[in-house]
Amino acid sequence: MQTRLSDQARALARGAEAEKVLRSCVHCGFCNATCPTYQLLGDELDGPRGRIYLIKQVLEGQAPTERTREHLDRCLTCRNCETTCPSGVQYxxxxxxxxxxxxxxxxxxxxxxxLRGALRAVLPTPALFHTLLKTGQALRPLLPQALKNKVPGQVAPAGIRPAPRFARRVILLEGCVQPTLSPNTNNATARVLDRLGISCVTAKEAGCCGAVDYHLNAQEKGLQRARRNIDAWWPHVSAGAEAIVLTASGCGAFVKDYGHLLADDPAYAGKAKRISELACDLVEVMAKTELEALGIATNLKLAFHCPCTLQHAQRLGGAVEGVLTRLGFHLTAVPDAHLCCGSAGTYAITQPELSRQLRDNKLNALESGAPQVIATANIGCQSHLGGAGRTPVRHWIEIVDEALGNPAQRATGS
Structure with missing residues (x-):
């Protein structure tokens, strides 16, 4: 695509990058065929090609309007278009x-x-989020239905996390909302990896990955969080930790991008690149182990929802399904598995109508094979799909952990 950026756009810190991306787009429109919002709304400006054109106009000097911002806001950043694009456009x-x-x-x-300020204040702050959620649960019977759906009635206890005992060690990011919404996920991860001879360690100073701030256009704040995490993880990396394991694919996608986002930061570029190299989704660790040695025997029938951040951002579509199949689980077919569920970080709150339509469409597809449970790999998707109150939705590692006979351990946990 030909473009002539304005002097102001060229002066942006990422102006040259923007021009490179624009020039890589051939405007073929293949991306619209897999764009969830374009499929719902049928508006060219609510598809990737139209949004690229809007951004092009702005960077060439045309003044944006509230409608410009609305079309950009409606994008889920699911990156389905990047999987589809034949030209490799980094949309x-x-x-x-x-x-x-x-x-x-x-x-x-x-x-x-x-609203956006509240989301940025609450979601990345585990203690505050925990307090507010507990208050919401106490008042749940009095809440309007739309808000009630976002407050889980019960949360499975976390159970026991084994102490590190193996030479092989990985760093586990606790996350910000996951410890409250699904406290068993990380502990189940530690138990399963412990069975495979891998110990999990954490860095208490590490916090939110930065994605919430960054994707709500507080980009520098998001990068500050990234730098803090790098500082927190670096002593463990220096001590020989072999990976940084993310159990929420949304966090994984963002941490894997640290190297790109901080490439021009002289103090952090090298470390950020190394952190991104070490970052991996849990399934990447599991897939390289002797899973069959776990000896799982199960008749559980489940559907797997592959989050966009796993299949499109991290390009790990089919990886969890492969691990679950190796472990003996029966997976049902999911039509249109490439489409977003509508969670997309804070999208379910900032764009509730579109998000609800996408969620219901996704649940219809997931439930078409009559699974007993829906498994996923991202806390946002888990909470969003589970909020409909239909088929139970759990993180896939919890299902594996349970099949290994660990429920008794969980019952003694808190």
Missing amino acids: HNLLDIGRAVVEEAVPRSHGERA
């Missing part, structure tokens, strides 16, 4: 650049700013 990078420019040029209403 998500262009979107980040374009959104930041539009955000500065078109101020939001007080209500929108308050």
Whole structure:
């Protein structure tokens, strides 16, 4: 695509990158065929090709409007279009650049700013999120239905996490909302990896990966969180930890991007690159082990929802399904498995109507094979799909952990 960026756009820190992405797009439109919002709305400007054109106009000097921002806001950043694109367009990078420019040029209403500020204050702060969720659970019978659906009635206890005892060690990111919404996920991970001769360690100073801030256009704040995590993990990396394991694919996708996002930071570029190299989704560790030695015997019938951050951002589509099949689980077929469930980080809150439509479509597809449970690999998807109150939704590692006979351990945990 030919483009002539304005002098102002060229002066942006990522101006050259934006121009490179724009020039790589041939405007073929294949991306629209797999874009969830384009399929729902049928508007060219609510598909990747149209959004690329909007960003191009802004970077060439045309003033953006609230409608420009609305079309960019509606994007899930699912990156399905990147999987489809024959030209390798790095759409998500262009979107980040374009959104930041539009955000500065078109101020939001007080209500929108308050909502986004609240999300950025609450979600990355585990203690505050925990307190607010517990309050919401106590008041759940009094809440309106839309809010009640976002507050889980019961949460499985975490159980016991084995102490590190093996030479093989990995760093486990605890996450920000997952310890409250699904506290058993990380402990189940530690138990299963312990059975495979791998110990999990954590860095208490590490916190939110930074994705919440970054994708709500507080990009520098997101990068500050990335730098803090790098500092927290570095002593463990220096001590020989072989990987940084992410049990939430959304966090994994963002941490794997640290090297790119901090490439121009002289103090962190080298370390960020190394951290991104070490970052891996849990399934990448599991797939390389002797899974068959676990001796799981199960008749459980499940459907796997592959999060967009796993299949499109990390390009690990089919990886969890492969591990579960090796372990003996029976997986049902899922039509249109490439499509987003509508969670997309904070999208379920900022774009509730579109998100609900996508969720219901996804559940219909997942339930078409009559599974006993739906498994997934991202806490956002797990909470979003589970909030419909239909088929139970769990992280896949919890299902593996249970099949190994660990429920008794969980019962003694807190």
